[in-house]
Amino acid sequence: MKKILVANRGEIAIRVMKSAQKMGIKTVAVYSTADRNAPHVKFADEAVWIGESPSNQSYLLGDKIIEVAKSLNVDAIHPGYGFLSENADFAESVEKNGMIWIGPKSAAIRVMGSKLAAKDAVKDYNIPMVPGLDEAITDVEAAKKTAVEVGFPILIKASAGGGGKGMRIVENEAEFESQMNRAISEATNAFGDGSVFIEKYIGSPRHIEIQIMADSHGNILYLFERECSIQRRHQKVVEEAPSAVLTPELRKKMGEAAVLVAKSCDYLNAGTVEFLLDENNNFYFLEMNTRLQVEHPVTEIITQLDLVEMQIKIARGEAMTIKQEDLKIYGHAIELRVYAEDPLNDFLPSVGHLDVYKLPVGEGIRVDNGFEQGMDIPIYYDPMLAKLITYADTREEAIQLMIKAISDYKVEGVSTTLPFGKFVCEHEAFRSGNFDTNFVKKYYDVETLKNVHNQEAKLAAMIALQRYFQDQKILTIPNS
Known part of the structure; x- marks a missing residue:
């Protein structure tokens, strides 16, 4: 493998290229009109324009x-995450055109891309599932009967869905039909597939995912867990590894269950098995993501492994040299997704110009970044600018370092999730480890954040004024 095309943009494109270059492999970037001056374009060995700004x-x-890959004699394609990363037809087409797909087989992508097909695949492996109806709903009356048997509240979920779309919580029988119709309509609009199913709604779950890695020689490893319970609109914002609540026994149980999920679909390469963990430490299979995850850096840090390098080696047909018993957890890592969003206005995207953009640096700080000062934030893509990761020997130290790194991260011109990250890290529920996926709903108060924001702005203005007066004094001292 001498040349890899990265079919992505921003920080993940650069992240993949860094591992490839370290391995002596040339890289090709693709870019749209909006990204013609983006850092990933400059970072690659070659770059090719592939179209206008809309994705x-x-x-x-x-x-x-x-077509571009073939014209440049590319050996392999890495899709990153998002865009075409979970498109089974694209994965198949890459291989049919004589190139290596750095990811799972297309059959596994297809099975795990449908929540219903995934549940069907794993049912013979004795993996805990949330009680409910594991088939597409066609008869609303029959579904209502099942919902009554399972017990309200229940959750209606889109089979093809993600990111909270096509998802409805139903509190009682009376609202079942209207919520069902809304979920089907939303799923059809978002995914072109109106299939929905129902599950018992677990009120205070934690979202725990297990990173797995599988090679073509029958080896499957679980690289421990990531805690992903701090979410807005069912999408993750803060992730950490390890989880503050998993015991070694529970970690082993969940890890072994994740390996069985991988076996159920003959999995290859990097993947993530997602679980819900209830307040009694019962865990339930949720879904599998057939790609590298946004939050993979926290796993890299606590395992001291390069997941992209492992992906490339597995795609080349190599066997993993590390064994499950060799794996250990080193310290603690926390990641904040730095989105160009306004946490004071319901996390709406904040497009604009990066007038100031300075990254924090120092021991225990990693920034996977895709932007630079002077750039515009395009409206066409996911608004993530970067991922800010801190790591230390203990969780407490990693949290403190995150608070410092957030204050050292300077962004002017757009709003970001940095103040929200600080709010999370300073909140007692997060610091104690006693939180779940309802953290934002329970604790996040825009008014509190606004007050902190205003106080910090006042303090900054006072310091600036003081400096100004000091400078004036220096300027007016006569020469002796």
């Missing part, structure tokens, strides 16, 4: 990307 005219054009 359906650029980053989602699988055939165009394959």
Whole structure:
């Protein structure tokens, strides 16, 4: 493998290229009109324009990307995450065109891409499932009967879904039909597939995921867990590894269950098995993500492994040299997704110009970044600017370092999730480890954040004024 095309943009494109270059492999970037001056374009050995700014005219054009790859004698394609990373047809097409797909087999992507098919695949492996109806609902009356048997509240979920779309909590029988129709309509609009199913709603769950890695020689490892319970709109914002609540016994049980999920679909390469953990430490299979995750850096830090390097080696047909018993957890890592969003206005995207953009540096700080000062934030893509990761020997130290790194991260021109990250890290529920996926609903108060924001702005203005007067004094001292 001498040359890899990265079918992505921003921080993940650079992240993949760093591992490839370390391994002596040349890299090819693809870019849209909006990204023509983006850092990932400059970082690669070669870069090719593939279309206009909207992703359906650029980053989602699988055939165009394959055409570019073939013309440049590319050996393999890494999809990153998002865009085409979980598109089974694209994965298949890459291989049919004589290149290596750095990811799972297309059959596994297909099975795990449907929550219903995934549940069906793992049912023979004795993996705990949330009680409910594990098939697409066609008869609303029959579904209502099942919901009554399972017991309200229940959750209606889109089979093809993600990111909270096509998901409805139903508190009682009276609202079942209206919520069902809404969920089907939302799922159809978002995914072109209106299949929905129902599950018992677990009121205070934690979202715990297990990183797995599988090679073509029958070896499957679980690389411990990530805690992903701090979410807004069912999407993760703060992740950490390890979880503050898993015992070694529970970690082993969940890890072994994740390995069985991988076996159920003959999995290859990097994947993540997601579980819900209830207040009694019962865990339930949720879904599998057939790609590298946004939050993979926290796993890299606590295992001291390069997951992208492992992905490339597995794609080359190599066997993993590390064994499960060799794996250990080193310290603690926390990641904040730095989105160009306004946490004071319901996390709405904040597009604009990066007038100031300075990253924090120092021991125990890692920033996977895709932007630089002077750039515009494009409206066409996910608004993530970077991932801020801190790590230390203990969770307490990693949290304190995150608070410091957030204050050293300077962004002007757009709003970001940095103040929200500080709010989380300073909150007693997070610091104690006693939180769940309802953290934002329970504790996040825009008014509190606004007050802190205003106090900090006042303090900064006073310091600036003081400096100004000091400078004036220096300027007016006569020469003796």
